[in-house]
Amino acid sequence: MLAPSFFGRAIAAEALEDGIEVAVKKRLADAALNASRSAGASYCDVRVGRYLRQFVITREANVQNVVNTESLGTGIRVIADGAWGFAATNELTVDAVAAAARQATAIAKANARVQAAKVQLAPATGVGEVRWATPIAKNAMAVPVKDKAAMLLDVNAAATGAGASFVNSMLFVVNEQKYFASSDGSYIDQDIHRIWAPFTVTAVDKASGKFRSREGLSAPMGMGFEYLDGKPGDKTVLPNGVVGYKNSYDMKEDAIAAARQAREKLKAPSVKPGKYDLVLEPNHLGLTIHESVGHALELDRVLGYEANYAGTSFATLDKREAGFQYGSPIVTIVADKTQGGSLGAVGYDDEGIKTKRWDLIRQGKLVDYQAIRDQAHILGKPASDGCCYADSWSSVQFQRMANVSLLPGTKKLTPAEMIANVENGIYIAGRGSYSIDQQRYNAQFGGTLFYEIKNGKLTQPLEDVAYQMRTPEFWNSCSGICDERDYRLFGSFFDGKGQPSQVSAVSHGSSTARFDGINVISTARSLG
Amino acid sequence: MSILSEAEARAILTRVVGLSKADECSATLSGGVRGNVRFARNDVSTSGVVTDTDLAVRVAFGRRVGTATINAFDDAALERVVRRAEDLARLAPENPEFMPAIDKQVYMATDTFGAGTAAITPEFRAKAAADAIGPCRAAKLETAGFLEDGQSFVALMNSKGLWGYQRATDLDFTCTVRTADGRGSGWVGRSLKDAGSFRAGADVQTAMRKASASAEAKALEPGKYTVILEPAASSGLLAYMLNDFDARSADEGRSFLSKKGGGNRLGEQMMDPRVNIYADPRHPELPVLPWDGEGLARGRVDLVRAGKIASLPYSRFWAQKQGKQATADIGNMVMDGGTKTTAQLIAGTQRGILVTRTWYIRSVDPQTVLLTGLTRDGTFYIENGEIKYPIKNFRFNESPIIMLNNIDELGRPVRVRSGEGDMLMMVPPMRLRDFTFTSLSDAV
Numbered sequence: 016m017l018a019p020s021f022f023g024r025a026i027a028a029e030a031l032e033d034g035i036e037v038a039v040k041k042r043l044a045d046a047a048l049n050a051s052r053s054a055g056a057s058y059c060d061v062r063v064g065r066y067l068r069q070f071v072i073t074r075e076a077n078v079q080n081v082v083n084t085e086s087l088g089t090g091i092r093v094i095a096d097g098a099w100g101f102a103a104t105n106e107l108t109v110d111a112v113a114a115a116a117r118q119a120t121a122i123a124k125a126n127a128r129v130q131a132a133k134v135q136l137a138p139a140t141g142v143g144e145v146r147w148a149t150p151i152a153k154n155a156m157a158v159p160v161k162d163k164a165a166m167l168l169d170v171n172a173a174a175t176g177a178g179a180s181f182v183n184s185m186l187f188v189v190n191e192q193k194y195f196a197s198s199d200g201s202y203i204d205q206d207i208h209r210i211w212a213p214f215t216v217t218a219v220d221k222a223s224g225k226f227r228s229r230e231g232l233s234a235p236m237g238m239g240f241e242y243l244d245g246k247p248g249d250k251t252v253l254p255n256g257v258v259g260y261k262n263s264y265d266m267k268e269d270a271i272a273a274a275r276q277a278r279e280k281l282k283a284p285s286v287k288p289g290k291y292d293l294v295l296e297p298n299h300l301g302l303t304i305h306e307s308v309g310h311a312l313e314l315d316r317v318l319g320y321e322a323n324y325a326g327t328s329f330a331t332l333d334k335r336e337a338g339f340q341y342g343s344p345i346v347t348i349v350a351d352k353t354q355g356g357s358l359g360a361v362g363y364d365d366e367g368i369k370t371k372r373w374d375l376i377r378q379g380k381l382v383d384y385q386a387i388r389d390q391a392h393i394l395g396k397p398a399s400d401g402c403c404y405a406d407s408w409s410s411v412q413f414q415r416m417a418n419v420s421l422l423p424g425t426k427k428l429t430p431a432e433m434i435a436n437v438e439n440g441i442y443i444a445g446r447g448s449y450s451i452d453q454q455r456y457n458a459q460f461g462g463t464l465f466y467e468i469k470n471g472k473l474t475q476p477l478e479d480v481a482y483q484m485r486t487p488e489f490w491n492s493c494s495g496i497c498d499e500r501d502y503r504l505f506g507s508f509f510d511g512k513g514q515p516s517q518v519s520a521v522s523h524g525s526s527t528a529r530f531d532g533i534n535v536i537s538t539a540r541s542l543g
Numbered sequence: 544m545s546i547l548s549e550a551e552a553r554a555i556l557t558r559v560v561g562l563s564k565a566d567e568c569s570a571t572l573s574g575g576v577r578g579n580v581r582f583a584r585n586d587v588s589t590s591g592v593v594t595d596t597d598l599a600v601r602v603a604f605g606r607r608v609g610t611a612t613i614n615a616f617d618d619a620a621l622e623r624v625v626r627r628a629e630d631l632a633r634l635a636p637e638n639p640e641f642m643p644a645i646d647k648q649v650y651m652a653t654d655t656f657g658a659g660t661a662a663i664t665p666e667f668r669a670k671a672a673a674d675a676i677g678p679c680r681a682a683k684l685e686t687a688g689f690l691e692d693g694q695s696f697v698a699l700m701n702s703k704g705l706w707g708y709q710r711a712t713d714l715d716f717t718c719t720v721r722t723a724d725g726r727g728s729g730w731v732g733r734s735l736k737d738a739g740s741f742r743a744g745a746d747v748q749t750a751m752r753k754a755s756a757s758a759e760a761k762a763l764e765p766g767k768y769t770v771i772l773e774p775a776a777s778s779g780l781l782a783y784m785l786n787d788f789d790a791r792s793a794d795e796g797r798s799f800l801s802k803k804g805g806g807n808r809l810g811e812q813m814m815d816p817r818v819n820i821y822a823d824p825r826h827p828e829l830p831v832l833p834w835d836g837e838g839l840a841r842g843r844v845d846l847v848r849a850g851k852i853a854s855l856p857y858s859r860f861w862a863q864k865q866g867k868q869a870t871a872d873i874g875n876m877v878m879d880g881g882t883k884t885t886a887q888l889i890a891g892t893q894r895g896i897l898v899t900r901t902w903y904i905r906s907v908d909p910q911t912v913l914l915t916g917l918t919r920d921g922t923f924y925i926e927n928g929e930i931k932y933p934i935k936n937f938r939f940n941e942s943p944i945i946m947l948n949n950i951d952e953l954g955r956p957v958r959v960r961s962g963e964g965d966m967l968m969m970v971p972p973m974r975l976r977d978f979t980f981t982s983l984s985d986a987v
Binding site: 076077078079080081082083084085086087088098099100101102103104105107118119121122123125126128129130131132159160161164165168180181217219221222223224225226228318319320321322323324326327329331409410411413448449450451452453454455456457459461479481483485514515534536538539540541542 | 577579580581583584585586587588589590591592593594595596597608609610611612613614615624627628631632634635636638639640665666668669670672673676685687688689691717718719721725728730795796797799801802803804805813902903904905906907908909910911913915916917919936938940942944945981982983984985986987
């Protein structure tokens with residue numbers, strides 16, 4: 016019970032009831048491990064999961080819904096005759112779990128008959144019985160729903176008071192209680208927490224029929240409710256008065272600013288298409304990193320495992336061998352499953368591998384990918400990178416993106432100093448429209464706020480801005496990165512991949528960065 | 544626990560509704576068995592079976608509402624989920640837009656269950672993968688694909704006497720084939736009501752043909768072109784447009800269906816007169832459940848008739864406020880067309896571009912429903928009624944509203960599952976004028 020007094024009485028939320036006892040989970044896991052071994056499996060892992068989610072959904076003065084979801088079950092993955100098989104059940108009895116293990120083994124054997132290449136697992140030593148938990152200061156599940164709803168309605172009132180026509184705000188809270196066991200001898204109990212507080216403020220000019228929206232500038236985080244404390248010291252005030260947030264978010268302040276900026280957007284001129292130097296702030300740049308680097312360097316895509324859905328990648332293995340110049344020499348991009356406050360931080364991945372940080376792009380050159388146990392041998396790696404994830408006990412785990420982040424510049428540089436050196440550019444803050452091809456070459460991004468830069472000064476807001484890029488040219492045009500004082504995390508709470516489609520949550524850190532000579536189009540159209 | 548009979552589902556829901564001390568209680572019980580096989584690099588990669596059953600309970604005290612879900616069904620779990628929903632409702636503020644639980648409905652059963660699909664085994668799935676992989680291995684092509692099938696049930700009950708129960712099955716198969724050098728790519732998708740007519744080995748031939756034919760792609764300048772969009776290519780754009788068919792957002796001034804000066808554009812001619820779009824849960828090719836998420840009975844809804852906005856669905860709250868009839872959320876979409884196949888449309892095209900499929904469609908400007916996305920897995924230049932050569936993929940920036948004003952000809956609708964949002968649709972192949980491509984993509 017970590018909710019402080021100013022949030023009122025902490026309710027006995029179900030999430031705080033005791034989860035499944037570790038001894039019970041171990042008994043279920045052992046039943047599956049034994050059953051699969053008896054059925055002929057050479058490897059087995061078992062995930063006993065309890066997934067709790069809470070959503071508080073509001074618009075203007077209304078709480079539209081308050082939803083708590085709980086999902087319990089066991090997913091069992093085996094290798095038999097060199098092929099994978101998977102089965103999952105929501106019946107948490109020894110008999111049901113053992114039956115699922117036998118079913119997974121039978122599926123593996125059916126697949127083995129048509130499979131040419133046998134699965135090769137990178138070695139992993141069992142870690143025994145261990146625990147890990149997201150370091151949180153306030154368990155968001157313990158904060159009373161009444162207080163969460165009141166907070167959102169207060170935000171909405173502030174936005175409408177500041178001129179918004181409409182405001183939708185939400186709070187998403189996630190707690191994954193995951194137990195992993197494998198035939199390698201690991202028994203890992205983890206307690207993962209995430210939070211997201213997005214809003215959309217809309218301004219409507221009925222006379223002209225025009226409407227414009229401004230999204231919140233928060234990031235989903237791997238934190239507790241303390242993220243919503245709005246600590247003044249965690250703010251970054253940018254040259255035009257736009258406020259960016261680090262590890263603490265003032266939602267009300269942002270909503271008030273959003274209302275003013277949404278009205279500004281109604282009157283802002285359309286961008287004139289052409290080449291511009293772009294100054295991209297971290298809450299915007301994170302999505303560009305996500306799409307053009309994070310996904311491009313997932314080894315399963317590179318190899319063709321996602322060819323039927325998410326696609327492959329231009330960043331083929333030969334490019335790593337050749338030291339492909341992915342970006343300019345100031346660009347170093349790392350994968351990191353340990354970064355504090357990030358959405359992807361866990362102690363162990365869903366294959367029981369201890370997590371780590373590693374380089375993907377070093378001083379502009381492609382040096383590595385993100386690989387899991389059955390892929391490591393393809394790269395000649397001795398072990399998995401520890402980036403395997405399943406979004407539920409009922410989903411089969413597979414390679415998912417680690418937090419992928421651009422390291423800050425090593426020279427002292429603020430966004431204001433960066434803008435002062437731009438002659439003809441656009442400053443873009445916040446996420447907007449995004450789309451990228453199936454090999455991660457051609458992308459188009461919008462944003463939340465756009466400001467014209469003329470001769471080193473921010474002049475006026477712009478609208479209808481989207482930039483089109485080809486990934487290697489874009490990253491090689493990176494001519495400046497602000498220092499660590501400006502470093503912030505962006506996050507994607509529902510990143511989709513795989514068949515059946517699964518979501519994962521991942522963060523991307525960066526400081527504001529400059530990209531020269533980027534093609535900008537106008538998205539203004541008329542329906543008559 | 545996965546597939547419950549009507550009597551079993553009724554027993555659980557009767558108990559749940561009976562446990563509630565709230566002013567009203569609505570509960571939905573759904574479950575099923577889903578199986579899949581996934582293959583890539585000419586081999587099976589993952590395969591599995593998942594069984595799950597979920598119970599969602601919504602309760603209200605006055606205008607205070609709470610919802611909770613659970614997937615365990617012992618007495619303690621049922622009690623827990625009801626109390627949890629009640630706790631949430633007691634703590635929630637009053638919702639000024641609260642609508643009471645719906646009254647008893649009359650549902651017309653729809654033909655959503657196929658015994659052949661429900662009987663699919665792991666061996667059936669493995670064979671389907673083998674049937675797709677075998678010809679590709681022999682032709683030195685590389686395939687990746689996914690077969691997913693499911694059987695499910697849904698039951699709903701509330702404290703006002705509402706009751707519904709129905710079973711359903713589904714089967715979807717998609718397959719991508721690439722040339723060994725990665726320069727060509729083709730795709731085929733199949734969404735079927737019944738597994739009996741499924742032939743992976745025949746379907747893969749389409750993807751193989753497109754993969755081989757697309758390998759020597761030429762670059763055309765971006766710009767406005769006459770295009771033939773295969774049904775899979777336009778379904779995502781149509782899905783985005785459907786999201787805006789909502790009376791409230793139109794009345795509030797934040798949709799392409801909003802009228803300048805206030806009000807909405809119901810009855811206005813906004814598209815070519817050949818455009819007819821409707822939803823029908825009983826359509827023989829794509830039957831869906833006869834109720835929506837709230838339990839409201841679905842009927843046929845005309846959305847666009849002869850290019851005019853024929854209706855704007857009203858939520859129950861907005862209907863009450865505006866003095867209108869509430870409409871159930873639609874579960875499928877049918878767009879009428881003509882009689883020609885895609886091949887016949889190609890034969891009648893002087894110059895144009897054939898698009899197999901579109902990808903990563905996102906909203907750019909909701910004011911005009913401007914969308915961006917890319918072509919993928921088989922884009923070809925057509926001249927004098929024939930496919931002349933493959934072309935590199937394009938990024939488009941186009942609005943489906945503008946697109947449906949630029950119709951040259953519509954072909955015979957086929958069943959597809961939209962790549963955006965998963966909705967089942969009947970969509971015709973379309974030949975369209977002045978479709979806007981804004982840049983080239985090097986992706987294959």
